Amino acid sequence: AFDTQARLQQVEQRVGSSADGQFDLPNARQLHQAALRAKTEAEAEWQRTLADPTVTVSVVIDTYPQVIRDVEMQVGERKAALRKLEQHAFAKVDTFRRGLPDDLRAFPGFVPLPGESYTTYSGRLRRLTHGLSALRSLQDADRLLAVQVESDVVSPPSTAPVIQALDAAIDLLNPVSDPSGLIDEMSTLETEWSQLADQRVQLETTITRLSEERRFLQSGWAQQDKQIAALRRQLHAATKRDKAVFSSLGQAKNEVHLIRKVAQTVQELQLLREDLAQQGDPDLPVIREKLETAMQQFRSFDASWARFIIGDVPWSHWIAPVLRWFIIIGLTYLVLLTFNVLIFRQWAHHEKLQYPLAQLPEILVNAPDDSGNAASARFFGGGAFWIGFSVSAAFLGWNVVCYTDWVPGLTPLDLNNHWGDALQDSSLTALVHSRSAVFFTMIGLAFLIPAKVSFSIWFFYVLYLIQLQAMVWAGFGVDERSFPAEILYTLNFRTAEGGGALMVFALVVLYKCRNYIFCCCNTKPVEDLNPSERKELRLASLLFLLGSIGLILTLWLGLGANLFYTIFTFVVIMIITIGLIRMVAEGGILGLKCWFGPFHLIRSFPGMDKAWTAPTLFAPLLVYYSIIFMDIKTFIAPAMANGLKIRDDLKMERLRFHLAIVLGIVVAAITGVGLHIIFGYSVGADAMSDWFYTGLPKGMYTKITYMMKTTPVDETASHLWFLGGAGMMSILLYCRQFFFSLPHPIGLIMLVNPIMQSYWFSILLGWLAKSMVSKYGNIACYEKVRNVFIGLIVGELTVVVVAMVLSYNLGVSIPIDLNRN
Template sequence: MALFFLALFVNVPLKKFASHLAFSSSELIVIWVMLIVTLGIPSMGFLQFLLPTLVAISYFATPENDWSETLHHHIPEWLVISDRNAVRDFYEGVNQSGFIPWSIWLKPLCIWTLFALVFYFTTLCLSILLRKQWIEHERFSFPLVQIPLEIAAASPKGQLFNTFFKNRFLWLGMSLPILLHLVNGLHAHFPNIPEIPRIYHIHRMFHGKPWHTLGWWPAVRIVIYFSVIGIAAMLTLEVSFSLWFFFLFFKLQYIIMNTIGLEINPWISCSRQVMGGYLVFVPAIFWIGRGHFFDVIRKTFSRGNQRLLVDDTNEPLPYRKALFGFLIGFTTIVIFCWIAGISVWVSLIVMLAIFITSIVLSWMIVNGGLLLVQAPFFPSEYITIVAGSSVIDSKSLALLGFQRGFFRDWGEFMMPNFLHNFRVLSGNEFSQKKILSILFLSITVAIIVSAYTSLDLIYGKGALNLQRWVYVNAPKNYFQRMSNVIQFPTHTHWDEVYSMIGGAGFTLLLLWVRHHFIWCSLHPIGYLLGATYPPFHLWFSVFVGWLVKYCVLKFSGPAGNNKLRVVCLGLILGEYLMVGLWMIIGLFTKIGYFALPS
């Protein structure tokens, strides 16, 4: 929404009274590019979970949980905060703004910042290798960048507004979420004003066995998000259909498993199916793009005319540098893990699982427009499920507790941001090569500023008085989990392995059917999303968006669909505009307004 306010309330007056100072379309796009890579750093993308992870291992250690024996002596002091006063003040607060024990925090923060920068660089190189295949060859839809592209579009010469803001269908779409969130925001501040309900817990209608499983996590409920309806209506019908269909498909599995009395927990089975599906889908991605990836290899390793046949002049980095950059970055991360104490083979498998997951989730976001994604497993579970935790040494297991801080809630990870940036810059007069230094500078500044402001807030308020899930439950539960695994080693979980095999087989079947039968409406994106947190929030709104688009195409054709697209952009923009407005108001009223999934 920052781009919206900048374009409408800053740039328009500048065009009117000081046109030489107004931002050009390319400059607005570059500002958005800088924003999109930095917004996740103070939250789930980096520091939100990392900071409490560095402190929780000491603060929540008790004689009862025995962390001092199972975890503490395995973890290097340079990775965490172990000073008692700094740990206590982090969680209990000091009621003094600006008090941060920098002498204690500086070393671990610098180490983790270097780790993050190497990881971001490795991710960037991988994104560059995928860029041409996904943007130019397969022509992914990138629905989430449609609004910034429209907002930043140049206006006709001599006019203040571009054609996007003059379209009446845009304002028609914006009117619905503006009305709803205006009423509900007023209700949050003045309870006497009636609320327009958006959430319906339909699972509460079912009590008898096996229908009561509809209330098991993730429960079946109806939630209205206008922005999700808008995004879903801009997707292809097969993608939007699959997103809601497979959520109900997994819930049907819950019912069947409960009816026949399978011992495995239904959610565990469904999440393991997704794990197996990832292992099939990523090779399929590279197989589909094999021509492009062979070009990358040819450009990197061939000599003479063979290299000249492959054009990478429009890439942010030449393929040779991008491929070697990825390999060097990946190796550096593994070496970092080895120095910390994780076995090399464990680091290799875990990091490979992380990048496999990154590719799949990025594919979901850039092609499916998902506002929220999640992998329903930890990367290390590929080892602990198939071979058991007994094959991993205790030191490695203890250090794997830090993966909770990076690789569980994937809502703001960096790879799709890089791909979105490449998409908005394609066809733009701003060179893609120039953007790399801007991205690096933006990320570095964001880490420094976010670390200071986050620690200032936490030490001033006390982490125990902030969001409980982030600062208490998440780090505490996962370190306890790793402590239990160290004390009670496990062996192969065969029921979960069978679920992984089933998921891999079903994903392979979906890919085969889609290749041989054009009419098939089932897309793997829905199956790989699984029965997770995102579809729990989004499935019904996606269903509404799919139904609206289906009806418009059936009765109005392409002309109606073009108008629908603008209405959908209005739905998205209107909802985000109102949520942003109430957030700003909440800074002064101290009253929260929650309207979007998080």
């Protein structure tokens, strides 16, 4: 407690004198509070000990030393067992993080590797076929030797069949044991690689010299730039060829290594043949042992069906954890899919939600409209679509040209439009980290959603910016970063307000759907529906309830979380999920994160510093929550909602649709997990994506460890902001029954989504366009202008694909994508 008090005073003094250390202050306060709580608990325990009449000085002196020694011995034994388990586990993890040794293959042998030549691949197939045939002959020889060893009778005629089998194996292996051709090829590749290295050094030196000379030129910069650009293209081509030659050289070296293994095996078999053919009494047990050793080497040079089909990945390490997580993920997706089915009818048929993200693919795949005409024919055949396409493609295409450096000296357009430079020295410094990004896809989607909805989204974000500036003027911080928030358990005033609004909004929406959720028990709400839909809803209701029970039991018993917090987390997640699905179904939001969840509520209201709110009770649930809900790519519920809308519009057969969805999820999960494991063992997980393989898992466990050590509590009154957001949403929902001109409530719940800083301005532009067209145009005008905005979307998507292909083929970074984290 004294140490943390001193640290807190140091940080406070540094913050008081300058802005340095302002981000350390909350952590220092939390550590000090945790130390004070530990000190208070220790004092209370000491007082209870003093009050116990059975604890006397003589009792302590006589019995406690032995008690302490026994406890220390138990602790030592458990630590030793834990260290042994850790060493065993770390050895497995280390292999995955560093990759398999060079003589093992992560990819199955039938998979051609990138850049692999026909010679290498065909050589592997020849070693497989020749090796398996030779192995069968050796297995026959081994059986004959086993008979001779057991009978203990040796005569020249009895060893002849064994020698014949060895000869057959040697003859089969000889054609694939000569590396001379590849050695010549390696020599040629090494010469070319050396020449390319010299060429690259020469080009880099020339480019550096010309760039230095350009600084002092009085004229002729254009000619100099063209010359530099030409040399850079030559350097890029030489670098690309250098990588290809280096890859081919590595493959050739590996191929020679494998062929030499075959030759070594042939030599060992020849020695065994000589031992059997010698005069006298050969030592058959020793010969058989050497033969079995030689047979075990066949896998190492690709003569193995197992290596050819599944590779050398230690799948046994992964079967148990992958199956457990597949059960958890499968139950989660079952609950989310059936939940979407149960709420869909209320939203699509009663409330008439538009599902903007479902409209676009329906148009692009030639789906007929209400009059039976093909929609895409009007779009692609009209000039309005191509105007929008040209606008987004032109802006982003310019950036592609700049990033590829095809034309030197060009500067890419900044579509993020950060406000920092403009507001740095003004009175609006609270907004220096804000931006008005231009995102063509979001502009197009904003035009497809109702104007009241799009107005609500940008209006409440602007209201947040005003509130942020007011908070800074009031002295509560310096800028937006003075109010930290994150996805696991920390709220600021913005996310707390949005979280409160989200809970109220989601509960109201959930209440409207209550009849369908329990229709497996009460069939009255679905009696008037057609038989197929009634059957679908009742089955979905049953599977939802069973899946929910199964998921709760799995998280409780499988992960070891507290039962109460497991149920609490599940209920809160489902309430939040319905709000997030509504964001996408009604607001057309392309990317989604939710910086509000069950653990934010625990910290903000009771705090995590009590025995019944200790983080150890629900820490395992944080792992589950992080994997399923932290990354926008794994939260599948909104995509399921859009899929149901497309199915309903296109009148797809229900059972076939659901089977296709389930099959797609299963295939994607198996393929994705399998390939990630294979890639990890192939190049080492440390060389893979830093976020998925290092940043996310390490950051998650670091956060959980920090939470368990500090037991954080709410120190920013976020619970009051939460209640304020809930009250604001309640008033808004009530008043909109009488004053429909009030803003739509969906914008208020968007405050939990941090990606809105990249979306709000584009949504504002889309709203302005739609408002003007709706006010001054007719239906025909609206349809033509809508084609322009669909063209904006398709244009950006096209350039994103082109940028990805160019980035891969040219080996340059082109930061043009749909990721707006």
